[in-house]
Amino acid sequence: MSTATTPVGTEAMHALFAPGSIALVGATDKSGWSVSTFDNLRASGFSGPVHLVNPRTEVVHGQCAHRSLTEIGEPVDMAYVMVPTTAVLSVLREGAGLGIRSYVVLTAGFGETGPEGLRLEEEILDFARGHGLTVLGPNGNGYINATAGTTPYGLPIPPPLIGGPVGVVLQSGALASSLLGFAQARNVGLSLLTSMGNETMVSVTDVIDYLVDDPATKVIALFVESVRRPREFARVARRAARAGKPIVALKIGSSSLASHTAQAHTGALVGDDAVVDAAFRKLGVVRVRSLEDLIITAGLLAQTGPVRGRRIGVVTPSGGACEVIADRAEQEGLTLPPFAPGTVARLKEILPDFATVQNPLDVTGYVVVDRTLLSRALEVVADDPGVDAVILLSDLPRLPPADLALTLEHFTATARRIREARRPVIVTSNVLTDITEVGRQVQREAGFPYVAGGIEHAMTAIGAAVRWSRTLRESPRPESVAGVGAPVVRAETTGVWAEHRAARLLADNGVPVVPSALAVTEDEAVAAAADLGYPVVLKAVADGLGHKSDIGGVRLGLDGPEAVREAHREVCADLHGRGLSGVATLVQPERHGGVELLVGVVRDPAWGLTMAVGLGGVWVEVLRDSALRLLPADPEEIRAALGELRGARLLEGARGTEPADLDRVAEVVARIGRLAEELGPGLESLEVNPLLVRGSEVEALDALVTWN
Amino acid sequence: MSTATTPVGTEAMHALFAPGSIALVGATDKSGWSVSTFDNLRASGFSGPVHLVNPRTEVVHGQCAHRSLTEIGEPVDMAYVMVPTTAVLSVLREGAGLGIRSYVVLTAGFGETGPEGLRLEEEILDFARGHGLTVLGPNGNGYINATAGTTPYGLPIPPPLIGGPVGVVLQSGALASSLLGFAQARNVGLSLLTSMGNETMVSVTDVIDYLVDDPATKVIALFVESVRRPREFARVARRAARAGKPIVALKIGSSSLASHTAQAHTGALVGDDAVVDAAFRKLGVVRVRSLEDLIITAGLLAQTGPVRGRRIGVVTPSGGACEVIADRAEQEGLTLPPFAPGTVARLKEILPDFATVQNPLDVTGYVVVDRTLLSRALEVVADDPGVDAVILLSDLPRLPPADLALTLEHFTATARRIREARRPVIVTSNVLTDITEVGRQVQREAGFPYVAGGIEHAMTAIGAAVRWSRTLRESPRPESVAGVGAPVVRAETTGVWAEHRAARLLADNGVPVVPSALAVTEDEAVAAAADLGYPVVLKAVADGLGHKSDIGGVRLGLDGPEAVREAHREVCADLHGRGLSGVATLVQPERHGGVELLVGVVRDPAWGLTMAVGLGGVWVEVLRDSALRLLPADPEEIRAALGELRGARLLEGARGTEPADLDRVAEVVARIGRLAEELGPGLESLEVNPLLVRGSEVEALDALVTWN
Known part of the structure; x- marks a missing residue:
């Protein structure tokens, strides 16, 4: 096509x-x-x-x-x-x-x-x-x-x-x-x-x-x-x-x-x-x-426009419906706050003695006796300073009523109360059945507003409306920073850049990276280790070598010169044995504790640069626990993305880890995203894995850059 | 009330x-x-x-x-x-x-x-x-x-x-x-x-x-x-x-x-x-x-009764609807298998050249020209040996048609094809709108079957019907074994039984438990360690002591007599310092690797003994990743529960762990459940945490029993 x-x-x-x-x-x-x-x-x-x-x-x-x-x-x-x-x-x-x-x-x-x-x-x-x-x-x-x-x-x-x-x-x-x-x-x-x-x-x-x-x-x-x-x-x-x-x-x-x-x-x-x-x-x-x-x-959304917030007052003639609404509200991230004391007092004056005055409110089956009960309660709840909007549960007639004039009068009065309410009122029916001809007539002639079809779908819609309204309130995001920055790039942008080059690129462009030194000889490796402080980690380096851990190219816990010497010898011998060129090792101080993040940027063929953030280890490998954002993404968006992770609580200090400085994390991750944009269309992907977070200390331990 | x-x-x-x-x-x-x-x-x-x-x-x-x-x-x-x-x-x-x-x-x-x-x-x-x-x-x-x-x-x-x-x-x-x-x-x-x-x-x-x-x-x-x-x-x-x-x-x-x-x-x-x-x-x-x-x-369910399986053929007059159905089928665990070659050949004879013959099937907008296209395609798909049931997307008329007789004739013919189809046919409409008076008339007079209301809810219903049918096919479970067994219980069943007593209870009743020895003196601890083999773990024991790790009462990686001696001395001193009685240590060989499970049984006030299985560590603490089963639960049910865990892939050998022998795991977990039942109403809770799984080796490393 x-x-x-x-x-x-x-x-x-x-x-x-x-x-x-x-x-x-x-x-x-x-x-x-x-x-x-x-x-x-x-x-x-x-x-x-x-x-x-x-x-x-x-x-x-x-x-x-x-x-x-x-x-x-x-x-x-x-x-x-x-x-x-x-x-x-x-x-x-x-x-x-x-x-x-x-x-x-x-x-x-x-x-x-x-x-x-x-x-x-x-x-x-x-x-x-x-x-x-x-x-x-x-x-x-x-x-x-x-x-x-x-x-x-x-x-x-x-x-x-x-x-x-x-x-x-x-x-x-x-x-x-x-x-x-x-x-x-x-x-x-x-x-x-x-x-x-x-x-x-x-x-x-x-x-x-x-x-x-x-x-x-x-x-x-x-x-x-x-x-x-x-x-x-x-x-x-x-x-x-x-x-x-x-x-x-x-x-x-x-x-x-x-x-x-x-x-x-x-x-x-x-x-x-x-x-x-x-x-x-x-x-x-x-x-x-x-x-x-x-x-x-x-x-x-055509009826309400933006909704101010997620605190909802609920007015119904049914206890069962109250519970259905409460269940769904929780799923949609809406809150049903307790009514203010003034609201409770006013409701008590209106409602029958046996009614329980709470949010969500069941005005009771006495609506059969007094049809105005529901809309009078609505008027009160809509005055409550603690709610942003009110849900009114009300069905339109499905069959022509015996007394149409009376029905119209009732709906007209309710419609007036809805119009005059001090908070937006969202009318929803119990179940999703058609608004029939007489229902349309009532809406038209009584000026009765939109009725969302059934609690189930109405709550989905209200949740969506509240989220959309929040997006609308947020400051507009820049469309892109691509081409604006001039990143420092020290080598030819082709193929795969494994750790040492990738790390340099990050460090040159403002992303904190664990210190490291490239060692071609055993002596260089030992000198570097002494310089960085034991214990150290030693990693394989060779041209075009991507996932070095797959070939046993990462040696941990090296606590002295002999261990470093031996590890360097073995790793290099193995790399030479594989016929690789540019063989060396990268020496780094070993880090302990903290939480490991993965930050990856790929170029989606349709939508462009897309960033995934997630926790490392099982979180990514088993759970595929990650959150995506299109670039550019500012630190605020990154924080929201981190908050979506199933393992978010680990960053907050669950399991005895030090709580992460999320502002600092978001700043570093956003910096990685900006760098990816600045690198221009030649960049295929950029991955920092892990980005180690220990409190406010955030540093990249390993990275991989692919050019196209 | x-x-x-x-x-x-x-x-x-x-x-x-x-x-x-x-x-x-x-x-x-x-x-x-x-x-x-x-x-x-x-x-x-x-x-x-x-x-x-x-x-x-x-x-x-x-x-x-x-x-x-x-x-x-x-x-x-x-x-x-x-x-x-x-x-x-x-x-x-x-x-x-x-x-x-x-x-x-x-x-x-x-x-x-x-x-x-x-x-x-x-x-x-x-x-x-x-x-x-x-x-x-x-x-x-x-x-x-x-x-x-x-x-x-x-x-x-x-x-x-x-x-x-x-x-x-x-x-x-x-x-x-x-x-x-x-x-x-x-x-x-x-x-x-x-x-x-x-x-x-x-x-x-x-x-x-x-x-x-x-x-x-x-x-x-x-x-x-x-x-x-x-x-x-x-x-x-x-x-x-x-x-x-x-x-x-x-x-x-x-x-x-x-x-x-x-x-x-x-x-x-x-x-x-x-x-x-x-x-x-x-x-x-x-x-x-x-x-x-x-x-x-x-x-x-009233229409279909049990459905044989989850392989569904789909016949629609709309490509868009096919995709909506495919998306929802995946969510509901239904499969839309490719049609058999014979089915494809027969469909090609019926359908216009430009139609794509695949499952889900869009017979194309040519239904406007040939109204029988849909039901003739249905007939073919219902013959396909690879499907258990067929979804037919078809709307009833909402308004009285210009030619009611013609409409009735059409629906009567379709109804006959549905009745005579070799697989159950589930009719669903596109969206959830009322079946109006004329729709009811058509169903009644044409003998047209139940129409599930809208793809969204219909797919939910089909998924539920398939799952219910599977439950029905499974062999009936025993209602309870409580009171049947006579478990070996060696102490008074009150209060909290911490590790050493709880472990004995498990071992006495057929649950594999890590070997251990109770040591009151340093010499006993050292002798036990020598017996069990180094390295060992040493754990605090005292009357009424529950979560010993909270007070630093677990010492890991003790690799020689001196380490054991020192640890025993410190742990006991600490326990005495807290004014506890019955002070001792429990010596166990240290285990490495494997996957740690948590198996907990609690008595729900409404439903009785309920078992939770989950993976240990972050899985439980951060993710609350567990699956529940009411007891009694046979090994087959336990296997299903383990399969529901988000971390299930770890048991299958993700991240390089040895794949677990799930039959053996299920057998041991079911044994724990049976024991909980046999212990009778005095049991408040029983928890094995962790249950260590290394291939086919399954053993309880720690346990806690609470009596009421």
Whole structure:
């Protein structure tokens, strides 16, 4: 599948999504896609002309058809193309001649089928570029612009089409319909839904760019199989963050990239999926794990915007629900703080005697007797100074109530209390069932806010909203320092730099490294040991030698000249025996105690330099316990990454180790990351393993650098 | 809250759930509960008489009311009691005199409110027991017997009430309505739904017992806040398993029990929630984590029964959905094996050229052109010898289709292919939206099977079904060996037995223990060391001394007589200095290498003896990496538990350790468990830490036993 690399301009995107007239080329009663597209445009109230083009049939969809675009005889803004694969290019040619700038190509059979299809697809791209055309697809169902009521979309749109704040972009045709149906069932209004197809020209990032500018869109929801243009994605994600518009993404497909850094341990730690996690975190993209969470989280964020903090007050009519919410809150990192004394006192006045006044609050089954109990309690809890937001558990009616007016009155009163509350109120239903027609009516007529669908998914969404809000509050990170620094590099940057060269590179560039001396002769080794202080460690050095411990090239606990002499002799003999050149040993003082970290930087083919930090030993080898960050990463980000490690408690002094000075550790690790960036595109990987931490003393004991 | 301890008899439960006539005592137009109960009985078509009792009103709910139960003047099978709290007992008195055996008490204000309420509740229990009455509640909304159409239930039941195979038992009133609504939205039929209330007499386990016998019930769904009678629960869960009826449970509330074994490390590992996990696993109870999963999983198990294995074929009309399913399958431990060559060949004949024939299968968007594509592909995949079950992704219509007959024809054909398929077929929809009226009609009229709601929850349910099926296939475990064995015990079983006594106990009862000798004098210590072989370890011994390492009471690496002498002198002096009696040292040969395990048994107040196994060191101290099993646990269960550990790979020889003989390890650990059981109720905890594993050599290096 070919992929465009140039962003499509803003004006072209606007023209694509807001045509005044549309021609359906290849329209026929025999095609479900044609029928759907035509019906959709009619049902959504598209006000411009819809021309049908079919060279062989006079009447299509009950309307006179034209034999060609040319025969339409009046200006057309957009062509929706359903002709056979090989005929698509000629439609573009004809359209270009007539001044038609925008195209949606539903036709399949291109890059997704093989080399011949790919060739046809590239022809289309070349032609479109050469003639200033904008092409969405091919192999995509088109789009639904619900804001404008423009729906050139090849699958049925079940009524009602609800306009609203969520823009949806999908790399899947079939699931677009599912998400559309689900959004409707949640009464989540959409601004635009786009089924991308092959992204030959218009790509996901182009549509995001458009949605960032689109005043109707408050939240962007993505379904992506792969991020095809990571750099562009990063750019538009940053734009969205600056505009305060959250991007919520369901990124699927966990096939792992081939390990691209065989020399470094880090390679195995950097799975495709984990890098995507790191990238999304860096860019403030909210990652969700199911189709349901995609819409429910997007809907919630459209309602709440940023949430001030993670302290949540909970108001429900059910003790069971309170416990379900408490369990889920813990999992999502939310806290349910005790109510302030004033809140407790006020609640006691309202609630029946047998109610237990606590957070989460169960106002009891007496809501059956007094329907206002819940919203009066809400009013009080929303005044509590100790909470950042309030969850109100409330179901919309599913069936038309006996007395609709009474129901509307009740929901209107509650809606008013929610609007006037001093903290944001998040309404959630108990379980995930559809908001039915009467539910939508109540929301519309009572001005009742968004209802997150079911405690389970609502809590996922609230957790995501709180984390996103925190990201938003953090100071913006620099995008990159690459090319800024001028690192000291003393040798030719090719191949593998084993310990002695790698250590020098680190030391030259401000990373603390254990003292060491290179010894070619036994005497040099002994002199170095005396100089550094016994006991010492002696390590094998030779050209191109990577993992020296695999060949027994590390000798520990050498406590005198004879031991050093013997070790040097043996190690060098072994290296010579293997036919290696540049043979020597590296002498270092032996270190004891502390906690060993691994810091590895690799170049991810998609996202660029990625840093893994982890604890050494079993932590990495058995547990794969590491945290990833895309570079650049400042010390604050590094501290957060260290905090994510399962073994984080070791750094805090568990098992009697000296507590690490985490500020110092983060500073050194960040320095390693900056160095990796400064080393430029020639760097393939840089690994410090171990980085020894003893209190505030942090030093690299070993390192490996690979150039490409 | 008082809790009954005696199971209610089968006949009494049948009488409770199948009354021929019902009296609503305390019926009034002013109470929503009364209105709902009356309306429910009428709407569900309860065929017997419904008498209303109100001493002060002549007409209630448009029907003549009686002043008292007595005034009804004809036999009544069940009284539904809604009178004030203090009047409940007199209703029971009157009813008992009239021969009314069954009661549902909706009235609240009992044990849940405090001591006075508890006293009233106990009075009711005493009276009911004394007079052979059956009482459900108080403080519960009653039940819905959908099989019989008998619905004495105090909250609205939204139509339609769908009868079916799932029995629901809830320790929550408010959530019962949510689950009812959700089951309806999933078109999952219920046999019985019971809102338990305070479980004064009839408890969750009584209802489970009833459901195990109930021919209409195939699956039991539980919502529980606490398992109030664990022993009874275990008994009925085993009955359910024998009957092949899965129990699916949402157990909420993660408040942790106080650590009840301060002397043993194990205490901290045994959280309330983890023990529930272990208990449910042992009993074959499927634990789910959300209200949605409770119903969706129960509905699935009712449809499929046991599933043969975890190899799943997937048939969808969407590439995106395939990837979502593949991601989730991996998380659930399901495999999607490649199709057999014969399957591939047959699929290629059916599918369009551009389709990729693989598992998971996307039959492509050409389903729009040929609606039979999906079910014809299903037929082929269900023949594949390498799969145990097939997932078919298919949505029911949500809105009435233009041509209902055509739709019914299509679904009827698909339903036939599903029925005739050679592997069980699990139908799942893309997203979790309601099955609407037309969807229910299609299922009913086309005989279309259960549709699991949305890929996300469906995959959770399939994973649970596969795991439950595996449990069912395993040979039944013995319920307990307690009291069977007669262990050798050489001292008084009180207080804390530190190492030397605990080690003797283990050795006497078939657990391999490192050789050791108790030394009171220096000479004895030296003689013992010579006997055992240098280097040795020397450990402090004194009456009541628990964690000796905390006081520096362990000396390692003693490589000669002088070192032993000095260490013995120092250790004993220190112990005397602390005013301890029974001072001595324990001499052992020093062991090196291997993997250290921790094996701890504690007595959980609810579930009894519970064993934790884990790796020692950081694994336990930092990671809390342990796996729990309820005792008795056979070697096979122990092996499974060891396999769950994050550090499991260490036992397999990661990091250069000798691979452990897992059969031997499991045998020794199981022996420790059996010993704990044989020691009887006097045992509070037993901990072996470490149990050293070197290949097939397994021996306890230290142990601690606490008696209560």
